[in-house]
Amino acid sequence: MSRWLGRLRGRSADHERSGAVARERLKLVLEYDRAQITSAQLDEIRAEIIDSISRHVSVNRADVRVTLERDGRLVAEIPLDSARPAPGGGR
Amino acid sequence: MSQGFTEPPIGYTNEAADRAAADHARKGSESMPAQVITVTSGKGGVGKTTATANLGVALAARGRNVVVVDADIGLRNLDVVMGLENRVVYNLIHVIRGVTQAEKALIRDKRVPGLMLLAADQHADKDDVSPDEMDALCASLRPFADYIIVDSPAGIEQGFRNALAPADQVVLVTTPEVSAVRDADRVIGLVEATGKPSPRLILNRIKPELVAQGDMMTTDDVVDVLRIELLGIVPEDGAIVAATNRGEPVALQAGSRAGQAFHNIAARIEGERVPFMTLDASQQSFLDRLSSLFRSGHGPAGGAR
Numbered sequence: 001m002s003r004w005l006g007r008l009r010g011r012s013a014d015h016e017r018s019g020a021v022a023r024e025r026l027k028l029v030l031e032y033d034r035a036q037i038t039s040a041q042l043d044e045i046r047a048e049i050i051d052s053i054s055r056h057v058s059v060n061r062a063d064v065r066v067t068l069e070r071d072g073r074l075v076a077e078i079p080l081d082s083a084r085p086a087p088g089g090g091r
Numbered sequence: 092m093s094q095g096f097t098e099p100p101i102g103y104t105n106e107a108a109d110r111a112a113a114d115h116a117r118k119g120s121e122s123m124p125a126q127v128i129t130v131t132s133g134k135g136g137v138g139k140t141t142a143t144a145n146l147g148v149a150l151a152a153r154g155r156n157v158v159v160v161d162a163d164i165g166l167r168n169l170d171v172v173m174g175l176e177n178r179v180v181y182n183l184i185h186v187i188r189g190v191t192q193a194e195k196a197l198i199r200d201k202r203v204p205g206l207m208l209l210a211a212d213q214h215a216d217k218d219d220v221s222p223d224e225m226d227a228l229c230a231s232l233r234p235f236a237d238y239i240i241v242d243s244p245a246g247i248e249q250g251f252r253n254a255l256a257p258a259d260q261v262v263l264v265t266t267p268e269v270s271a272v273r274d275a276d277r278v279i280g281l282v283e284a285t286g287k288p289s290p291r292l293i294l295n296r297i298k299p300e301l302v303a304q305g306d307m308m309t310t311d312d313v314v315d316v317l318r319i320e321l322l323g324i325v326p327e328d329g330a331i332v333a334a335t336n337r338g339e340p341v342a343l344q345a346g347s348r349a350g351q352a353f354h355n356i357a358a359r360i361e362g363e364r365v366p367f368m369t370l371d372a373s374q375q376s377f378l379d380r381l382s383s384l385f386r387s388g389h390g391p392a393g394g395a396r
Contacts, residue, residue, distance in 0.1 A: 017305030023312045026269045030276050030316055071283075 027067075035068040042066055049076055057081075125233040128240050128360070129258035131282075131290070133274030135245030137266045138295040141331060141340075143242040144172045145350070146262075148342040149357035151206035155237040158197060160229070161211035162254040163244040164220060170210045174338020175200060184212035186231065187224050193231045202343060207235065217249045222256030229257035238360075247281055255285065262322060263290035267297060267308040276317060291322035293356060298327045299370040310367075323356035325349050326370050 028039045037045075046066040053059050058081040065077040130143045140163075147159040160183065161169035170176040181196035186209070193209070200206040209232070225241075232239050243254035255261070261282050265275040275292075282290050294310055301307035314321050328349035334341040341350040348368070355365045 019302065019305045019307050019309065019312070022267075022269050022308050023316075026272055026308070026312075026316055029269065029273050033273065033276065034280075 031068045035072055035074070037068060042068070045074075046076075049078070053078055123237065125236045126238050127229050127257045127259045128238060128262055129243055129254050129260075130240060130262045130264060131243035131251060131254060131278055132245060132264045132271070133247060133278040134265070134271045137264050137271050138325070138331075139245070139264045140168045140172050140242050141335065142262070142264045142293055142295065142325075142353070143169060143240050144340040145342040145353035146357060146360070147173075147206055147208075147238075147240050148200075148203055148340045149353045150238050150240075150360065151200075151203040152342070152354070153357055153361065154205065155361075156205045156207075156235060157238045157240060158207045158209060158232050158236045160209045160232070160239060160241045162225065162241050162250065164211050164215050164217050164250065164253075165213065166244065167211040167213045169242050170198075170208060171338065172335055173200065173208060173340060175208050175210075176338070179210040182210045182212040183228065184215045184219065187220060187228055193228075193235070197232075197235065202339075217244065217253065220253050222253050225253045226257045247277065251278075251281075255282065255287070258287055261287060261290035262293060263319070264293045264295050265313070265317075266295050267302075267310075267313055272308075272313055272316065279317060279319060289319050291320045292317060293323045293325060294321070295325045296327045297324055297370055302370070321367070322359055323352055324367055324370065325352040325356075326368070 031042055032038060046064060049066065050059055050061055050064050054061075060079045060081045063077075063079045065075075067075050067077075069075055128146070130139055130146070132139045140161075143159055147157045151157045159169060159173070161167060162183070163169070164183065167179075167182075170179050175198050178198045181191045183196070185191045186193050186196045196209055197207040198210065200208065229239050229241070239257075241254045241257065244250035263275055263278060263282075265271045279290055292314065294313055297310065298307055302309055310321065310324055326348050328341065328347060330344060330347040331341050331349050334344065334347075341347045342353045344350050352368055355368065358365045
């Protein structure tokens with residue numbers, strides 16, 4: 001009975017906890033609400049920003065964050081990979 | 092659990108309240124002008140009315156004169172949550188239309204000196220009142236109170252705009268759910284667009300055991316996305332359901348975690364620095380522990396996390 005209930009409540013280790021899922025869904029929903037831009041468009045913007053910046057300096061791709069603030073500002077956080085030189089060698 | 096109802100409530104013996112009332116009367120016009128606090132949420136059913144009632148009780152318990160106003164015209168709830176439904180004669184519309192004076196429409200809560208209710212009209216419509224009229228209504232209540240707490244209806248339409256109009260400060264109630272927080276975000280934008288100060292947040296119905304096992308968003312998660320000041324956190328508490336059934340706001344009871352949370356919030360509204368409650372799964376009320384025991388089918392020792 002207890003195990004069955006546990007399964008019903010999604011207590012398995014290989015699943016992402018629902019609290020974290022809720023947090024990510026909320027972030028996406030709010031980004032869209034705040035500026036009427038879809039998360040797909042936001043991903044595209046993010047990819048283009050990374051391409052553009054990494055032509056000049058090396059960028060930590062996985063850590064680049066592009067978010068829409070409530071006041072309508074588009075904010076990009078781009079941690080530079082200062083340990084490595086730019087891929088093109090700075091031409 | 093049943094003991095909770097018979098124990099004397101914390102911190103508001105009549106003596107203390109009498110002293111505070113006398114103090115306030117003595118200070119008269121020298122005291123701070125009344126603050127209008129609008130309680131809103133966007134989404135319905137997140138505990139707005141319960142929060143309004145309990146903030147009213149908790150501020151009055153501190154010796155303040157408090158008028159709670161039910162601005163949810165057409166859907167009267169606050170009187171029932173406070174257990175004052177049988178004493179409503181006049182309501183907000185009567186005062187706005189000049190049928191009676193504010194003083195006569197205010198229902199004094201005999202359990203907490205200084206606490207007064209202005210009920211909503213069940214037969215009128217939200218569009219029957221304008222933001223200017225709500226402003227004028229609160230202006231007429233200011234002489235009676237240190238705090239006027241306006242319970243906003245759910246939604247972002249006329250009723251919300253009416254409730255927002257007189258606000259000096261806005262308290263936003265939400266629960267740690269995607270839909271509720273999304274609506275809260277929308278409300279923050281609407282409040283800020285009027286030029287009023289950013290709302291302060293009450294995160295309601297936190298279930299520590301779900302947070303501990305990762306199945307509920309944390310307070311930090313919600314504050315991170317909303318980016319407004321956190322005014323308080325209120326744990327889910329079976330005592331709220333029982334209290335609402337009886338029409339006795341939970342802040343009247345000793346020993347209730349949710350009630351204590353509202354007393355802490357009242358202290359913060361008055362500028363005190365009170366640390367936020369630690370909501371550990373082990374600190375759930377006995378009733379919650381008992382019910383989770385039945386739900387999960389194992390003992391509290393293994394059930395806490």
